[in-house]
Amino acid sequence: MALSPRKRARISRGIQYAVLAVLVVAILLAVDFGELKRAFWNTEVIAEMFPDVLTVALKNTIIYTACGFSFGLVLGLVLALMRLSSVGPYRWVATGFIELFRGLPALVVFIALTFGIPLAFPGRLVPGGTLGVVTLALGLVGGAYMAETIRAGIQAVPKGQMEAARSLGMSHTRAMVSIVIPQAFRIILPPLTNELILLTKDSSLIYVVGLAAGAQELTKFGRETMNSTNNMTGLVVVGLLYLVITVPLAIVVRRMEARAERAR
Amino acid sequence: MMTEPAIDRSAAAIDVQDLHKYFGDNEVLKGIDFHVDQGQVVCVVGPSGSGKSTLLRCVNRLEEPTSGRIVVEGVEITDPDVDVDKVRSRIGMVFQQFNLFPHLTVLRNLTIAQQRVRRRSKDEAVEVARTNLAKVGLADREDAYPAHLSGGQQQRVAIARALSMSPDMMLFDEPTSALDPELVGDVLDVMRDLASEGMTMMVVTHEMGFAREVGHKLVFMDGGVIVEEGDPRKVLADPQHERTQAFLSKVL
Numbered sequence: 001m002a003l004s005p006r007k008r009a010r011i012s013r014g015i016q017y018a019v020l021a022v023l024v025v026a027i028l029l030a031v032d033f034g035e036l037k038r039a040f041w042n043t044e045v046i047a048e049m050f051p052d053v054l055t056v057a058l059k060n061t062i063i064y065t066a067c068g069f070s071f072g073l074v075l076g077l078v079l080a081l082m083r084l085s086s087v088g089p090y091r092w093v094a095t096g097f098i099e100l101f102r103g104l105p106a107l108v109v110f111i112a113l114t115f116g117i118p119l120a121f122p123g124r125l126v127p128g129g130t131l132g133v134v135t136l137a138l139g140l141v142g143g144a145y146m147a148e149t150i151r152a153g154i155q156a157v158p159k160g161q162m163e164a165a166r167s168l169g170m171s172h173t174r175a176m177v178s179i180v181i182p183q184a185f186r187i188i189l190p191p192l193t194n195e196l197i198l199l200t201k202d203s204s205l206i207y208v209v210g211l212a213a214g215a216q217e218l219t220k221f222g223r224e225t226m227n228s229t230n231n232m233t234g235l236v237v238v239g240l241l242y243l244v245i246t247v248p249l250a251i252v253v254r255r256m257e258a259r260a261e262r263a264r
Numbered sequence: 265m266m267t268e269p270a271i272d273r274s275a276a277a278i279d280v281q282d283l284h285k286y287f288g289d290n291e292v293l294k295g296i297d298f299h300v301d302q303g304q305v306v307c308v309v310g311p312s313g314s315g316k317s318t319l320l321r322c323v324n325r326l327e328e329p330t331s332g333r334i335v336v337e338g339v340e341i342t343d344p345d346v347d348v349d350k351v352r353s354r355i356g357m358v359f360q361q362f363n364l365f366p367h368l369t370v371l372r373n374l375t376i377a378q379q380r381v382r383r384r385s386k387d388e389a390v391e392v393a394r395t396n397l398a399k400v401g402l403a404d405r406e407d408a409y410p411a412h413l414s415g416g417q418q419q420r421v422a423i424a425r426a427l428s429m430s431p432d433m434m435l436f437d438e439p440t441s442a443l444d445p446e447l448v449g450d451v452l453d454v455m456r457d458l459a460s461e462g463m464t465m466m467v468v469t470h471e472m473g474f475a476r477e478v479g480h481k482l483v484f485m486d487g488g489v490i491v492e493e494g495d496p497r498k499v500l501a502d503p504q505h506e507r508t509q510a511f512l513s514k515v516l
Contacts, residue, residue, distance in 0.1 A: 163326055164363035164422075168377035168429060169353025178376060183367050260367075 038231075045233040049225055056214060057221035058241050064203040064217055065245075067131060068138025069196050075139055076146030081176075083151050094147065101144035106202045109137045114209045130215045134206050142199050149191045153184035186260045193253040197246050218242060271354075272338025277302050277433050277464040278323055283332035285318055292318050294488040296332070300433070300481075305465045307475035307496065310485035311511055316468045319485070320435050323466065324355045337432060353381050356426030356434040360441050362418040364410040370397070370421050371406040374428045382429060389428075396424040400454050416447030420454055433464035440471060472516060476500050484508045 003011070082094035101109070113126050113133050126132045157180050165175035185192075204219035211220055218238040225234025278300040285293035292315045300306045308316045321327040323334060325341060325348050334342050341351045365373050374393035378384045384392070397403050400420035410418055419439055426434060436455070440448045452474050459465060459478045469475065475482050475496045482496035484505075492505045500516070503509045 158363075160359060160361050160363040161365065164357075164359065164365070165377075166349075167324055167326060167352055167355070167357035168425070169349050169381040170377060171349050174380055178380060179365055183365075186367065 040232045040236050042229070042231050042233040045225065045229050045231055046237060048229075049221075049234060049237055053218075053221055053237060053241065057216055057218045057238065058244075060215060061200065061203055061217040061242075062245065064131065064134040064138070064206065065196070065200045067135040068142060068203065069199050071135050071139030072142030072146055072195075072199070073192075075143030076150050077181075079143060079147035080150035080154060083147065084154060098144045098147050101140050102148075104141070106137065106141045107205050107208065109141055110205045110208050113137050130206060130209055130211065133209055134203060137205070138199050138202060141202070142195055146192065146195055149188050149195070150184065153188035154180060156187050157183045189253060189257055189260070193249065196249065200242065200245055271432075273302065273432070275335070275338040276300065277304070277337060278466065279333075279335040280319070280323070281333040281335075283319070283322060283334065284330045285315070285322060285327060286330045292488055293322070293329075296488075296490060298483065298490060298493075300464060300466055303462045303464055304480045305459045305463075305467065305478050306481045306483060307479040308466065308468045308483045308485060309470065309472070309475065309511075310491075314485040315488040316485045317437055320437050320466060320468050323435060324352050324357055326357075349381070353377075353429055354432045356423075356429060356431035358419070358422050358426055358434065358436045358439050360438040362410070362415070362422045362442070364418055364422055364425070366410050368409075369406065370402070370408050370410065370413070373410070373421060374425050377425075378428055392428050392430070393424070396427045397421070399427070399457070400424045401450070414447060415443045416450045419443065419451045423451075423454055423458075427458075433466070434458065436465065436467040436469065438468050438470070440469070470515065472500060472512075484511065486511065 079094045079098060082090040083098070085091055085094075110133065113136055117124060117126055126136055128135065154176075161179055161183065162175055165179040166172070170178070203217055206217060207220045207223075211217075216224065218241055222234045222238030225237075226232065276299045278298075280296055280298040283293050283296040283298075284291065294315075296315075296319060298319070308319065310316050318327055322329045323336070323341075325334075329342055332342065333340060336351060336355065339346065339351060341348065364370075365376070368376065371390065371393055374396065375386070375389040378389035378392060379386060382389075394403065394406065397406055400423055402417060402420055402424070405413065405417065405421075410421065413421065419442075423434075423439075439455070440451050443451065448471070452471060455465070455467070455474070456478055467474075467479075479496040481493060482499045483493040484491050484499065484503075484507075486507050492499060492503065492508045499508065500512065503512055
């Protein structure tokens with residue numbers, strides 16, 4: 001007897017759900033929950049981590065990311081405008097810079113800034129200590145990525161916008177600042193959020209510098225806890241705290257997008 | 265050094281002499297001589313690709329002329345030393361696609377250039393904007409965003425935006441071509457009012473009725489040259505040139 005397509009789809013979906021349920025039950029039965037809790041969610045270790053994990057580690061991760069992203073955004077905007085410039089050398093410099101810092105792993109940039117600068121310029125360090133290195137490294141890498149995003153955003157604004165602004169007597173710079181760039185940023189809000197989330201995680205690379213206790217960020221703090229307690233709980237807690245930063249960020253941006261959509 | 269334009273309102277509003285414009289190897293304007301007097305409404309018509317929009321866009325240098333002279337109120341705007349931003353701020357421009365700023369409210373669309381270019385205070389800019397919105401019949405929509413307006417409303421806001429700069433003349437680039445037929449009338453009414461107030465206007469259009477009724481001069485272009493020009497009623501009723509006759513027989 002031939003089944004109708006609708007019936008066949010319903011049966012196939014039923015089989016998928018059944019397989020999934022069997023898998024979940026099998027995993028739950030195989031796990032020793034007492035052992036799991038001891039290794040990954042040890043309440044004594046958790047109690048020990050607070051409040052420093054918030055007042056030092058979480059705070060430092062947010063500060064490092066905010067500084068790196070701000071510098072990267074400014075750098076990215078400058079590079080994007082240079083890429084769009086009618087002056088050849090500006091375009092070449094920007095292209096070279098972008099290709100270099102997009103291609104290098106962020107870790108290499110951190111190491112180069114920490115150990116390379118004192119070798120290249122004897123007796124000199126990156127100013128600003130740990131924060132200076134993070135800001136510069138994240139800014140250089142993030143800026144190179146964001147430059148291409150911003151350039152694409154500016155080019156996505158219809159040409160008529162620039163023409164309308166110029167026909168009202170605005171200079172090219174004024175039209176860019178008041179008319180084109182604000183519209184470009186609306187277009188590129190989602191990829192910029194992506195970049196901010198990536199930088200949040202890349203801020204952990206500062207561990208190569210060797211951090212004083214007060215300068216530790218989440219990942220370093222979690223590893224220290226792991227080493228001193230011989231237990232995974234520290235890593236689970238900092239892992240959750242990364243989500244505490246990134247998930248609300250995603251929600252806020254989604255709201256902003258919805259608001260921008262209404263004005264469209 | 266930017267030369268300060270010496271505006272001479274007794275001169276012709278727009279005086280174009282031997283204007284040539286190439287896009288690459290393609291000669292779009294092949295020697296145009298053309299003028300608009302103060303207070304005149306000049307309508308430019310012709311088939312698409314005839315160069316009429318390019319001519320209009322050369323008058324405020326949105327297109328860079330290849331050769332020739334354009335003099336606006338005694339100021340030679342083709343002079344490379346002239347401050348083109350200053351010239352443009354006296355010439356209102358209305359586009360086929362409206363080109364309102366979608367991220368700004370209607371009121372802000374009208375005030376931003378007044379404040380940034382004309383250096384008017386916020387209060388003065390808002391007052392001028394409201395006067396012009398009332399003039400185009402949209403006083404109640406100042407807080408709306410452009411996307412929430414119909415095409416005809418957007419084009420009327422675009423006219424109000426240009427008027428808010430207190431321009432000496434207005435350029436219209438096919439202002440009704442992107443509109444649904446039932447919305448064309450409102451925009452033409454606004455333009456008719458403007459003409460009756462004595463505004464100098466150069467209008468690229470397909471609206472022959474508007475040209476006949478409001479225009480002081482009709483210019484017919486084809487293939488990058490002016491084929492025929494004169495009183496709109498005469499040209500439309502009794503075209504002298506055979507290309508004009510062929511074109512008008514298709515559109516009338």
